[in-house]
Amino acid sequence: MPEFTGECAKPQRRSIGARRNPATEAAILDAACDLLREKGVHGLTMEAVARRARAGKATLYKWWPNRGALLVAVYERSKGTHQHKDMGNLVDTIAEFYRYVFAFWKTSEGQVFRLIIAEAQSDQDVAEALERYRLERLAALSEAVGWAQARGELREGVEPDALADTIMAAAWLRLLTDRLTTDPHRLARDVVSGWIVEKQ
Amino acid sequence: MPEFTGECAKPQRRSIGARRNPATEAAILDAACDLLREKGVHGLTMEAVARRARAGKATLYKWWPNRGALLVAVYERSKGTHQHKDMGNLVDTIAEFYRYVFAFWKTSEGQVFRLIIAEAQSDQDVAEALERYRLERLAALSEAVGWAQARGELREGVEPDALADTIMAAAWLRLLTDRLTTDPHRLARDVVSGWIVEKQ
DNA sequence: TCCAAACGGAACGATGCGTTTCGTTTTATA
DNA sequence: TATAAAACGAAACGCATCGTTCCGTTTGGA
Structure with a gap:
């Protein structure tokens, strides 16, 4: 039983039969x-x-038929399913979201997301995976905006989907332009406070 | 004088001396x-x-020491220097901006910008070129927002730079998620109208 | 007059691509 | 219990691109 150990001393795996190992x-x-x-x-x-x-x-x-598929798989395995927390008002809720997602994107797992977006610009399969994920996160974010709307916090005619899109766009831009150090609360205020009803 | 013509019948260039041709x-x-x-x-x-x-x-x-440098050079040569037009109110001004930039990004020259952003995620040189261009466009956009502010169109405390950042973020997200068919005026309204003072 | 620099062209070794082949191992089916 | 099927590691294939290095030619400037 000659046991050859590679660079990492990992024993080589073998087939476990006619099924994926x-x-x-x-x-x-x-x-x-x-x-x-x-x-x-x-x-x-x-x-x-x-x-x-x-x-x-x-x-x-x-x-994984190509590099893009592998990239997506890596991200799918590590991505968190963030649960938005209602902080009582929209600005704080979105600030908390920015705080969470910026922190995640700063980690090495999170950095993969930048590469997913980049790869999606020239790989159709990656683009489709990214679009599914985007819509999923948009729905969750839109729901959080809906909480504020239900409280009567928003001005008349504000559509949660449209506002959520803008909120997400601001986050993506920070990621892609290497500005994850942006203050989350300040950003939340700059993006959403225009849609809050004036306090009397 | 044997004249060899290549695939495109272009005569081969030669050195014009000790200087760039x-x-x-x-x-x-x-x-x-x-x-x-x-x-x-x-x-x-x-x-x-x-x-x-x-x-x-x-x-x-x-x-051009690498592919990224070449990519940037191609874009630098074809990029337009958009002059923002003041349409009399901010929503129309931004709508006009979205209309212009979406139309440009749809062209094959404009599509290069997607690739620039993508390449910037893993190429420091491209990232720096992109950052310079972003700041240049942000300043121009911020100036356009300033026109509205000067007219007293904006709510108190709105910072043109922050709003311009959000406006640009919305445009980038549409480009990167293949949604350049978004209605420009509708988008402008969804992004900026919250910052306009209520009409009495 | 001579040197320096740019040019096209060809070749180099290295690396990654995506596919194919091989022999082994194990499960599932007949 | 015998056989077919599928997954696995490993190695090799031809091909393309990478980035570099030569070469000989052309031409402007010192």
């Missing part, structure tokens, strides 16, 4: 994640992932 | 632009550009 999937996604945080986008190649995970390239291409 | 620069940027609109991002390789322009790769790398 969860250990292989985990090892590949781990390797992809590590490469991303160590070498950035250009470090994430199918070759490098296969080497690091001690997996065959054929296995890689079987489950 | 403008014809070479133009031919390379033309080739890069053509490749982008014909084959998309992945068609823009240094190899392909050199082939199409009938230029040496060494020449290419001398003036």
